[in-house]
Amino acid sequence: MSIVIPASLIEEFFANDVAAFTAGLARLEEAIPGDAQPDYDETYDELLGLLEKNREACKRLEQAIGADDVQLRETQQRYQDAIAPWFEQSWMMNHARTKPQGYAGDFQMLTTIYGRQPRSTGLGGYLDLFFLNTELGRAVPARKDALQEFLASEFADRDGEIDVVDVACGPCREFAEGVAVPDGRRVKVVFVDYDEDSLAFAEEVLPASTESLAFEFVRFNALRMQAPKRFIEAHGQFDIVYSVGLCDYLNDRQLISMLRGWRGLLREGGVLYVAFKDMYRYDKTDYQWLVDWFFLERDEEDCRRLFIDAGYAPDEISMQRDETGIIMNFSARAVAAERIDAAHDGVPRPASAKVDATRTNLPR
Ligand SMILES: C[S@@+](CC[C@H](N)C(=O)[O-])C[C@H]1O[C@@H](n2cnc3c(N)ncnc32)[C@H](O)[C@@H]1O
Structure with missing residues (x-):
């Protein structure tokens, strides 16, 4: 049974809370x-106070609206128009x-967040400063930073030629700032x-390719990697596959076949390395009310389940959080685990691999 909240509750929100905020x-x-x-001064503190009060009002209303997504979206859009x-x-x-570019987290936004510098002046600059300091900012x-550490450690642990694919690379900032490639490796x-x-x-911003670190740029819809045959025909297989900032936008069904x-x-x-946001470690309110930026909400258990449903064995999966604790960086690599369930990955495997229960479930 859906509960319709009185329209007066929404009108009161706009007449009182939103009016006080905009004033x-x-x-x-x-x-x-x-x-x-902008600076971290009294003005900034005053803005934080306003935003805090306003956030609480948005959360109260959101709770009252409950599961009525249509009404919630309409209210959020009306609110964004008002501010x-x-x-x-x-x-x-x-x-x-x-x-x-069609979505909020494009390369310009990401580059601004990495640069940690407000782009506007006046009140707009203070709002930029606030945004940079939000939990996800x-x-x-x-x-x-965690990705750079992961890559540097993988490069150090591997020998010779190392093939890497970055899925949904955006501005490729991790390489614009440099990742060390130890002697003797060609990445x-x-x-x-x-x-x-x-x-x-x-x-344009990445350094030119060198003998030890070469780059290739490929326009491709990552969703087509759910069946990776064509990508493999064009680009081969990889030692490191990573994707950071994409999976929070994909639904479970897409993600399970993508992980496969x-x-x-x-x-x-x-090794596969994939980042997710932990829904319990940040407050979504600012992103959904002040701007129109939505992520699918998942916790650690949800993400582990996706890997399992995609055919990974539990002991192949490990997770390390970033410094803020908000990001869960999952990696899955081959370990000598016994498989019971037959993984299906869309890529034909040799018949022997399908029946050999002592083999790991990562592809070969
Ligand atoms: C939030 S950004 C992350 C960029 C980068 N990985 C980073 O962490 O800085 C998400 C990126 O996913 C890309 N993207 C979104 N949907 C995609 C798709 N179906 N196939 C390929 N790229 C996609 C966007 O163009 C954007 O550059």
Whole structure:
């Protein structure tokens, strides 16, 4: 049975809470010179106070609306329209809401978050500063740091030629800042993204390929990796397959077949590395109310279940959090585990592999 909340509750929210919030924003706009660089000063504290009060009001209303997604989305959009005259002044808030590339987390947004510098001045600059300091504004750079450490350690542990694919690479920031390649290794990274502009940007900012570290940029819809045969025909298999920042947008059904497909991309001894946000470690309210940025909500157990459902054995899966604790970085690599269930990965395997229960369930 669906419960319809009284329209008056929503009207009260707009008449009281939203009116107080926008009046506060107008006061701040008046007080902050348009060309002021934002700082962690009294103005910033005042803005934080306004946002805090407002967040609580949004959460209360969201709780009252409950499971009525349509009403919630309509209310959130009406709310975003009401705050737009102030939030449009912030490059980050405006970008996240208007999504020029079709989604909020595009290469420009990610590059701004990695740069940790507000892009606007005046009130907009203070809103940028706030955004950079939100839970996910801090988690995204920490996620990239963890990825760089992972890659550096994999490169150190492997010999000779190392083939890597980065799925949904965005600005490829982890390589723009440099990942050490120890002597004697030759790393080749295939960067995959669907957004041409993102690939062009990355190609421009990344250092030129060298003998020890070569890059290739490929426009490809990652969803097609659910059946990876064609990608393998074009690019071969890999020692390291990683994807950071994509999986929080994919539903369970897509993800299970994607995890299977990625297994198919791995060579023997290969490793898959995938990042997820832990729904219990951040508050979604700011992202869904102030801007229009949604992630599928999952916790550690949910993610482990996805790997299991995709055919991975429990002891093949490990998880390490980033420095903020919000990001769960899962890796799955071959261990000598006994398999009971027959994994299906969309890539034909030799008949012997299908019946040999002592083999690991990662592809070969
Ligand atoms: C949040 S960004 C993450 C970028 C990068 N991995 C990082 O962590 O900085 C998500 C990226 O996924 C890309 N993307 C979204 N859907 C895709 C798809 N179906 N196939 C390939 N790339 C996709 C977007 O273009 C965007 O660059």
